[in-house]
Amino acid sequence: MTTKMFGAPVQRTEDLRLLVGNGRYLDDLGEGAYEAAFVRSPHARARITGIDVTGALDVDGLIAIYTYEDLAGRVAEPLPLLIPHPALTHGRTAYPLAKEFVNHVGEAVVMVVATDRYLAEDACERITVEYEALPPVVGIENAFRADRLVHDDVPGNCAAHLVQEVGDAPAAIAAAPNRLELKLDIERSACMPMEGRGVYARWDAADESLRVYTSTQTSTGVRAAVAAKLDLPLDRVECVTPDVGGGFGVKIVHPWPEEILIPWAARLLDHEVKWTEDRREHFISAAHERGQLQTVRVGFDDDGRLLGLDVEILHDNGAYTPYGIIVPIITSTQLLGPYKPGAYRVDFRSLYTNTVIVTPYRGAGRPQGVFAMERAMDAIADHLGKDRTEVRAVNFIQPDEMPYDHGLLFQDGRPLIYDSGDFPGSLDALKKLVGWDEFEAYRAQARAEGRRVGIGVACYVEGTGVGPYEGGHVQVETTGKVVVATGLTSQGQGHQTVFAQIVADELGVPIEDVTVTTGDTRRFPYAVGTFASRAAVMSGNAIALAARNVKAKALRIAGEALEADPRDLEIVDGHVRVKGSPGASVALGTVAVLSNPLRYAFDEASKAATQLTGKADFSKPPVAEDDEPGLEGRDYYSPPTATFANGMHAVIVETDPDTAEIRILRYCVVHDCGHLINPMIVEGQVHGGVAQGVGGALYERMEYDEHGQLVNASFMDFLMPYASEVPKIEIDHLETPSPLNPLGIKGAGEAGVIPAAAVFASAIEDAEGFPITRMPIQPSELFHLRKRFAAGEIPALRRGADHAAGTHR
Amino acid sequence: MTETQIPTEQRLDIRLSVNGVPHTTTVTPRRLLSDCLRHDLGLTGTHVGCEHGVCGACTVRVDGKPMRACLMFAVSAQGHEITTVEGLAEPDGTMHPVQQAFRECHGLQCGFCTPGFLTVVSAFLEENPTPTEEEAREAVSGNLCRCTGYQNIVKSVLRAAEITEERKGCAHAEGDAR
Numbered sequence: 001m002t003t004k005m006f007g008a009p010v011q012r013t014e015d016l017r018l019l020v021g022n023g024r025y026l027d028d029l030g031e032g033a034y035e036a037a038f039v040r041s042p043h044a045r046a047r048i049t050g051i052d053v054t055g056a057l058d059v060d061g062l063i064a065i066y067t068y069e070d071l072a073g074r075v076a077e078p079l080p081l082l083i084p085h086p087a088l089t090h091g092r093t094a095y096p097l098a099k100e101f102v103n104h105v106g107e108a109v110v111m112v113v114a115t116d117r118y119l120a121e122d123a124c125e126r127i128t129v130e131y132e133a134l135p136p137v138v139g140i141e142n143a144f145r146a147d148r149l150v151h152d153d154v155p156g157n158c159a160a161h162l163v164q165e166v167g168d169a170p171a172a173i174a175a176a177p178n179r180l181e182l183k184l185d186i187e188r189s190a191c192m193p194m195e196g197r198g199v200y201a202r203w204d205a206a207d208e209s210l211r212v213y214t215s216t217q218t219s220t221g222v223r224a225a226v227a228a229k230l231d232l233p234l235d236r237v238e239c240v241t242p243d244v245g246g247g248f249g250v251k252i253v254h255p256w257p258e259e260i261l262i263p264w265a266a267r268l269l270d271h272e273v274k275w276t277e278d279r280r281e282h283f284i285s286a287a288h289e290r291g292q293l294q295t296v297r298v299g300f301d302d303d304g305r306l307l308g309l310d311v312e313i314l315h316d317n318g319a320y321t322p323y324g325i326i327v328p329i330i331t332s333t334q335l336l337g338p339y340k341p342g343a344y345r346v347d348f349r350s351l352y353t354n355t356v357i358v359t360p361y362r363g364a365g366r367p368q369g370v371f372a373m374e375r376a377m378d379a380i381a382d383h384l385g386k387d388r389t390e391v392r393a394v395n396f397i398q399p400d401e402m403p404y405d406h407g408l409l410f411q412d413g414r415p416l417i418y419d420s421g422d423f424p425g426s427l428d429a430l431k432k433l434v435g436w437d438e439f440e441a442y443r444a445q446a447r448a449e450g451r452r453v454g455i456g457v458a459c460y461v462e463g464t465g466v467g468p469y470e471g472g473h474v475q476v477e478t479t480g481k482v483v484v485a486t487g488l489t490s491q492g493q494g495h496q497t498v499f500a501q502i503v504a505d506e507l508g509v510p511i512e513d514v515t516v517t518t519g520d521t522r523r524f525p526y527a528v529g530t531f532a533s534r535a536a537v538m539s540g541n542a543i544a545l546a547a548r549n550v551k552a553k554a555l556r557i558a559g560e561a562l563e564a565d566p567r568d569l570e571i572v573d574g575h576v577r578v579k580g581s582p583g584a585s586v587a588l589g590t591v592a593v594l595s596n597p598l599r600y601a602f603d604e605a606s607k608a609a610t611q612l613t614g615k616a617d618f619s620k621p622p623v624a625e626d627d628e629p630g631l632e633g634r635d636y637y638s639p640p641t642a643t644f645a646n647g648m649h650a651v652i653v654e655t656d657p658d659t660a661e662i663r664i665l666r667y668c669v670v671h672d673c674g675h676l677i678n679p680m681i682v683e684g685q686v687h688g689g690v691a692q693g694v695g696g697a698l699y700e701r702m703e704y705d706e707h708g709q710l711v712n713a714s715f716m717d718f719l720m721p722y723a724s725e726v727p728k729i730e731i732d733h734l735e736t737p738s739p740l741n742p743l744g745i746k747g748a749g750e751a752g753v754i755p756a757a758a759v760f761a762s763a764i765e766d767a768e769g770f771p772i773t774r775m776p777i778q779p780s781e782l783f784h785l786r787k788r789f790a791a792g793e794i795p796a797l798r799r800g801a802d803h804a805a806g807t808h809r
Numbered sequence: 810m811t812e813t814q815i816p817t818e819q820r821l822d823i824r825l826s827v828n829g830v831p832h833t834t835t836v837t838p839r840r841l842l843s844d845c846l847r848h849d850l851g852l853t854g855t856h857v858g859c860e861h862g863v864c865g866a867c868t869v870r871v872d873g874k875p876m877r878a879c880l881m882f883a884v885s886a887q888g889h890e891i892t893t894v895e896g897l898a899e900p901d902g903t904m905h906p907v908q909q910a911f912r913e914c915h916g917l918q919c920g921f922c923t924p925g926f927l928t929v930v931s932a933f934l935e936e937n938p939t940p941t942e943e944e945a946r947e948a949v950s951g952n953l954c955r956c957t958g959y960q961n962i963v964k965s966v967l968r969a970a971e972i973t974e975e976r977k978g979c980a981h982a983e984g985d986a987r
Binding site: 011012014015016018019020021022023024025027028031058059060118122191192193194195243244245246248278279491492493494680681683684686687688689690691692714715716720722723724726728729752 | 815817818837839840847848851852853854855856857858859860861863864866893894895897898904908911912913915917918919920921922923924927946947949950951952953954955956957958959960961962963
């Protein structure tokens with residue numbers, strides 16, 4: 001019997017290549033290609049008054065210099081606004097190269113192409129751009145105050161204003177026995193994949209076709225964008241995603257200016273052209289996320305039950321809105337988490353600033369939403385003198401209330417309906433895992449040793465597997481090998497392995513015989529992309545359905561060859577056989593030969609198959625009217641609504657009484673993403689997410705000065721956690737399968753990062769005895785908060801007085 | 810020479826020994842070792858993550874010691890023995906214990922930072938073949954990974970030490986049998 005692959009911790013098929021240096025990342029391709037470099041704006045807001053390139057013209061190896069004036073046709077138009085929304089009344093996008101104005105440091109102004117990157121950079125340094133500097137808008141308060149405008153024709157710097165309401169929250173809050181208001185501030189961080197962006201294009205003049213390799217999260221999207229911008233028929237453009245060195249959201253934006261400019265130059269120069277982003281470019285010209293100011297007003301009863309919740313969000317969208325307002329929409333809907341809010345009103349403004357654009361970063365708006373809700377939960381508990389988990393439990397949506405309709409619209413424009421979940425079960429599991437009920441005893445013991453410790457908890461629900469669709473193609477070759485393709489990309493999540501696991505089980509073949517291609521429009525042209533923890537749900541189910549089609553066809557053809565009823569057949573270890581009579585069998589490769597009534601014996605398999613053709617029925621054509629040659633199948637999966645994974649984190653921290661250093665003692669996760677395809681990979685995803693969450697909570701912040709200069713635009717200055725900063729992560733899984741899809745799965749890619757800022761805030765304030773409202777919190781910030789607290793500028797938590805009494809002295 | 814005149818760049822013929830194989834190539838004095846390995850010699854396994862010596866993705870071994878290839882000029886590597894990720898496996902293709910351990914323990918996701926970790930860990934285990942978990946964590950704490958959260962990387966270091974030991978055991982057993 002073949003071992004079941006679904007659910008097994010199968011080692012990754014990707015790794016053999018990647019471990020020996022045989023990966024093919026973008027910059028590993030294109031030997032001999034010309035290389036591009038960019039002159040980028042040193043000003044946050046300025047008018048370009050002149051560009052002098054003469055100094056660069058003599059640079060050895062220079063091929064071409066392009067400014068906005070050189071762009072033609074649709075390349076000279078602003079980049080597309082990908083996801084329009086009625087509330088996005090003032091969407092603005094950049095030009096591929098700046099036209100007259102620059103709106104953030106790092107905006108591309110001139111593109112240089114040379115025979116070598118070193119020479120292209122030499123030429124960039126010799127180009128003089130004259131600017132008339134204008135005062136920039138930096139920071140959310142300044143953007144909201146709107147003394148100055150980022151775009152002259154956008155009043156109030158407001159790109160979008162959206163209100164969603166269920167019931168009358170202000171009235172419910174006014175009538176509630178208890179009321180609180182919180183002002184919160186959350187960091188601006190960034191994905192920072194280890195591989196930056198990169199594009200490499202080949203133009204075939206004879207064929208008038210273009211092949212674009214790009215480090216993207218959506219090959220089909222880039223393909224369509226390039227075809228449209230370069231005015232090429234879609235069938236003349238291919239887009240291939242090679243190995244991608246991490247994405248985390250930043251590579252879903254498309255087209256990046258460079259994804260248009262590099263193919264455009266390759267065609268113009270009739271030569272391969274490549275651009276590989278360097279790290280400083282990535283900091284100042286890719287994308288950031290997270291930055292929000294939030295006002296949370298909440299009314300609740302004496303048990304802590306929410307009666308009304310009113311949230312106002314000011315969201316910093318940077319200088320342009322190419323990816324629409326997905327991030328604040330997600331924040332405003334996903335902040336509800338596992339709770340019933342009572343009446344709910346959310347009001348957000350998405351604001352322009354003269355800084356790098358803001359687009360989804362792993363978690364995509366959810367960490368901010370969870371921060372708002374979980375800070376509120378802790379504040380309610382503190383107000384009522386209740387245990388923080390009790391207040392959460394009293395607000396949970398119960399398992400028997402699933403599916404649960406919030407009455408709001410989610411990021412995909414569809415109703416926000418939770419498909420399944422067991423929140424009380426998750427909380428019980430988490431409390432056991434972290435030892436919640438024993439913590440006070442531990443705190444007392446630590447206090448006796450002069451140590452200050454705190455525990456935090458945070459819950460989240462994550463909409464995963466958003467539509468509209470993905471597809472899969474499964475083909476059995478005459479060798480019996482199975483080739484699978486799906487259009488969505490992979491940036492390290494192990495898609496090739498998990499999709500192979502699914503096919504191995506569905507089709508009854510050894511996993512070693514299955515090869516999976518992702519993100520190559522030559523192999524599968526219809527796809528959306530890899531984001532929103534959707535790959536396993538969308539492509540996984542599409543591939544399963546495609547494999548079922550192949551299986552049905554294999555059984556039908558084998559039935560004819562074996563003169564058996566297909567219902568009596570099974571596929572085991574790559575052979576179709578009669579159930580209970582393993583002697584009567586035919587190899588799947590042979591079935592593939594039979595499926596294609598060619599009479600050429602290319603190989604041993606076809607030679608063998610020609611012996612098996614059986615009795616020919618000359619009254620019928622060799623390929624029936626409703627049939628196709630080949631043992632292959634294609635199918636699509638398109639869900640009515642997203643799936644909703646969920647989880648809860650708890651952390652125990654120790655804060656140094658003198659240095660305010662924050663040390664993580666325990667980090668516990670209870671995670672529910674439905675059925676696990678590969679637990680090893682799911683846990684790896686959780687680990688990675690938590691690490692990015694630790695970064696966002698304790699270290700990472702994009703530091704802009706008042707001039708709009710990003711002052712920490714290097715790995716030396718922007719602190720990301722190393723192994724020494726990430727704790728051991730303890731994980732427990734719950735599996736409440738999704739009723740929405742055949743495999744019962746939900747996405748898992750972003751889960752780890754979502755509640756991290758909230759859980760650390762909860763634990764740090766528990767250790768310190770005063771509220772934490774701003775993240776990330778570095779030791780210096782905690783140190784200053786302590787001083788303000790000691791000076792009476794910050795009120796104590798009600799429970800804080802007891803907790804901290806022993807250590808504050 | 811006026812300021813706008815561009816001097817002709819000097820080009821130097823150098824000989825590099827990489828993974829035991831001698832290479833000759835011509836480089837400018839400013840060419841980084843990482844670019845020379847990747848683009849002149851075609852050894853693209855060594856990756857460049859930051860180009861300022863912080864992330865460790867470009868780490869190679871120079872005379873056995875881990876070095877950032879983005880902080881070294883190609884010309885200064887002449888006369889030294891360089892080992893890249895392509896040189897870690899045995900000539901017969903058997904993976905280095907560190908490579909095998911990273912596979913077994915899911916010590917990589919996107920794989921971009923992985924060659925840097927592999928070169929660092931291979932050198933570390935030669936110095937400390939039986940590390941504690943704490944020492945294993947310390948050993949990899951100069952390399953950035955954005956995917957894994959390091960937990961499985963630390964596990965991989967410990968597992969690599971075990972595999973090295975197991976292989977020694979096998980070699981001894983084979984020796985005894987002869």
